[in-house]
Amino acid sequence: MRGRDWRLHPEAMTLPNRDSVSAAHRLIEADIRRTPVMTLPGLGALKLEHTQLSGSFKARGAFHRLRAAGAGAAGVIAASGGNHGAAVAAAAQSLGIAAEIFVPAISAPAKQALIRSFGARLVVGGAAYDEAREAAERRAAETGALMVHAYDQAEVISGQGTVAREWEEQSPELTHLLVAVGGGGLIGGFAAWHAESGPALVAVEPEGCPTLAHALQAGRPVPAPVGGVAADSLGARQVGELMFPLAARLHAAGRLQSILVPDEAIRDAQCRLWADARLVVEPGGGVALAALLSGRWTPSAGARPGILLCGGNTDPGSVAA
Amino acid sequence: MRGRDWRLHPEAMTLPNRDSVSAAHRLIEADIRRTPVMTLPGLGALKLEHTQLSGSFKARGAFHRLRAAGAGAAGVIAASGGNHGAAVAAAAQSLGIAAEIFVPAISAPAKQALIRSFGARLVVGGAAYDEAREAAERRAAETGALMVHAYDQAEVISGQGTVAREWEEQSPELTHLLVAVGGGGLIGGFAAWHAESGPALVAVEPEGCPTLAHALQAGRPVPAPVGGVAADSLGARQVGELMFPLAARLHAAGRLQSILVPDEAIRDAQCRLWADARLVVEPGGGVALAALLSGRWTPSAGARPGILLCGGNTDPGSVAA
Numbered sequence: 001m002r003g004r005d006w007r008l009h010p011e012a013m014t015l016p017n018r019d020s021v022s023a024a025h026r027l028i029e030a031d032i033r034r035t036p037v038m039t040l041p042g043l044g045a046l047k048l049e050h051t052q053l054s055g056s057f058k059a060r061g062a063f064h065r066l067r068a069a070g071a072g073a074a075g076v077i078a079a080s081g082g083n084h085g086a087a088v089a090a091a092a093q094s095l096g097i098a099a100e101i102f103v104p105a106i107s108a109p110a111k112q113a114l115i116r117s118f119g120a121r122l123v124v125g126g127a128a129y130d131e132a133r134e135a136a137e138r139r140a141a142e143t144g145a146l147m148v149h150a151y152d153q154a155e156v157i158s159g160q161g162t163v164a165r166e167w168e169e170q171s172p173e174l175t176h177l178l179v180a181v182g183g184g185g186l187i188g189g190f191a192a193w194h195a196e197s198g199p200a201l202v203a204v205e206p207e208g209c210p211t212l213a214h215a216l217q218a219g220r221p222v223p224a225p226v227g228g229v230a231a232d233s234l235g236a237r238q239v240g241e242l243m244f245p246l247a248a249r250l251h252a253a254g255r256l257q258s259i260l261v262p263d264e265a266i267r268d269a270q271c272r273l274w275a276d277a278r279l280v281v282e283p284g285g286g287v288a289l290a291a292l293l294s295g296r297w298t299p300s301a302g303a304r305p306g307i308l309l310c311g312g313n314t315d316p317g318s319v320a321a
Numbered sequence: 322m323r324g325r326d327w328r329l330h331p332e333a334m335t336l337p338n339r340d341s342v343s344a345a346h347r348l349i350e351a352d353i354r355r356t357p358v359m360t361l362p363g364l365g366a367l368k369l370e371h372t373q374l375s376g377s378f379k380a381r382g383a384f385h386r387l388r389a390a391g392a393g394a395a396g397v398i399a400a401s402g403g404n405h406g407a408a409v410a411a412a413a414q415s416l417g418i419a420a421e422i423f424v425p426a427i428s429a430p431a432k433q434a435l436i437r438s439f440g441a442r443l444v445v446g447g448a449a450y451d452e453a454r455e456a457a458e459r460r461a462a463e464t465g466a467l468m469v470h471a472y473d474q475a476e477v478i479s480g481q482g483t484v485a486r487e488w489e490e491q492s493p494e495l496t497h498l499l500v501a502v503g504g505g506g507l508i509g510g511f512a513a514w515h516a517e518s519g520p521a522l523v524a525v526e527p528e529g530c531p532t533l534a535h536a537l538q539a540g541r542p543v544p545a546p547v548g549g550v551a552a553d554s555l556g557a558r559q560v561g562e563l564m565f566p567l568a569a570r571l572h573a574a575g576r577l578q579s580i581l582v583p584d585e586a587i588r589d590a591q592c593r594l595w596a597d598a599r600l601v602v603e604p605g606g607g608v609a610l611a612a613l614l615s616g617r618w619t620p621s622a623g624a625r626p627g628i629l630l631c632g633g634n635t636d637p638g639s640v641a642a
Contacts, residue, residue, distance in 0.1 A: 036357030051598045277372045278633030280601050312599030317638020
């Protein structure tokens with residue numbers, strides 16, 4: 001039993017677009033942080049989204065889903081042992097709504113503690129993510145709680161798109177935006193906001209989790225391997241059904257590139273950010289920069305790249321060289 | 322033998338002021354980073370100066386001293402086992418000038434490595450800071466290298482003042498600026514820039530290093546104890562001769578308050594910044610926030626405080642709760 005099909009939700013029938021991102025911005029503007037941008041010579045403009053509430057961009061999608069769907073007395077539910085679970089817990093706490101977060105037994109104790117720190121009820125069960133998700137879906141069917149999907153939900157994608165909107169306001173000069181991809185909610189939000197014009201998107205994935213690369217090759221979301229140092233935040237089995245048409249369209253138009261980076265480059269990016277700028281990001285948060293540092297993506301003459309640091313939920317001691 | 326008296330340097334005869342800070346800004350604008358500001362609800366506007374080149378605001382004063390004094394083939398010298406040494410090394414490397422940094426044997430191996438990472442020649446000698454400084458002064462007299470003082474030099478203070486100038490541009494709405502004090506070069510720069518009008522200054526020191534508090538009480542710079550968790554960056558024996566009249570004048574006018582904070586509050590501030598915003602600061606970098614968190618300084622109704630995070634040169638693992 002795989003539970004409900006998210007694609008059949010009424011709110012998922014319209015693809016996220018510039019209007020839905022603008023609407024999301026208005027709904028969550030007071031909830032989320034406007035994260036700063038700083039320029040590092042030789043690298044580009046870094047957007048410090050890892051300083052967002054809950055330690056990652058995921059708070060944007062979580063707040064938007066909760067506000068747009070009018071989460072109420074029945075509370076909210078999510079399945080995630082990582083950034084999404086923390087974001088839903090943080091958003092629910094901020095809005096005074098009860099949250100239950102289902103995590104598999106393998107999820108890291110530190111992430112479990114983070115989720116609990118936001119006042120959520122943590123339910124540990126099942127060996128892997130799929131079992132936790134199924135348990136969450138069963139529970140939601142019983143209680144009527146609002147389910148928040150980690151990436152394949154229109155309100156979530158439009159919420160993540162508010163990063164792109166905010167960054168455009170802060171750095172209108174950028175020609176290329178480097179963004180990490182897991183399940184695709186974040187790059188989907190970027191593709192929604194920049195659908196018609198704007199900077200080119202560089203979608204960066206670890207070689208160990210090539211969900212978008214495989215999907216673009218296959219012409220549809222397909223299962224991909226899950227592994228490597230960034231699997232805890234980027235290790236979705238396949239990209240979402242909702243983000244795929246948005247990304248595929250930009251890819252066909254030559255406005256979205258798919259890039260893979262090795263784990264060593266991800267670690268290098270984490271260490272470089274600490275050494276050069278005293279910034280701490282998790283492996284998934286270093287993936288975008290890794291594309292530049294490894295030479296897997298090279299800026300053309302005149303390019304002005306922006307690099308999204310999307311998450312910082314890691315042991316801070318892990319970034320010292 | 323205490324070497325040269327810095328106060329007799331021609332460039333030190335005029336107290337730093339708004340004009341000298343503006344001039345410093347023009348000289349070093351291309352060298353230093355414009356560090357970002359972010360707002361944390363319930364706390365205020367944080368200026369992330371710990372992301373500055375070399376990991377602290379000290380790069381500003383170092384670049385300005387080197388540029389203004391026209392450091393050349395004879396190179397530069399500084400005595401410091403910490404942030405100042407790293408800043409002078411970084412500035413010298415960036416300008417293609419040889420640097421010798423004298424550090425006492427007790428200085429932390431990690432700080433020594435940081436100084437070396439910027440290509441400086443590290444000279445380890447003497448049991449304490451004063452001996453390293455005397456050795457540096459003897460060496461400078463032999464080689465003709467330009468000496469960069471850690472705080473009591475007009476060009477250094479005017480350089481540090483560029484943080485205040487930059488922040489005013491970024492956050493003109495702030496009513497109070499909370500700034501950590503060690504030897505007083507940084508708060509001296511703020512006092513120079515905001516001498517006539519602008520936000521009130523809250524000068525925050527650890528209880529273990531109360532140099533400005535003691536000086537204001539005595540009416541002149543006097544020796545103070547050096548101890549506690551932030552001594553490695555704020556542990557000057559007394560505030561500088563140049564900064565004191567600037568600070569004393571604002572203090573007399575009710576526009577500068579002196580606040581002391583306990584070590585526990587400094588540690589709390591470090592942990593809070595990591596937990597809430599994935600920011601890593603060294604103990605000295607958490608001192609300003611500690612004033613607010615500990616209640617030693619309480620914003621009046623309508624106050625809009627700004628908090629300077631001035632340094633991040635620490636073991637990143639030390640900030641986890």
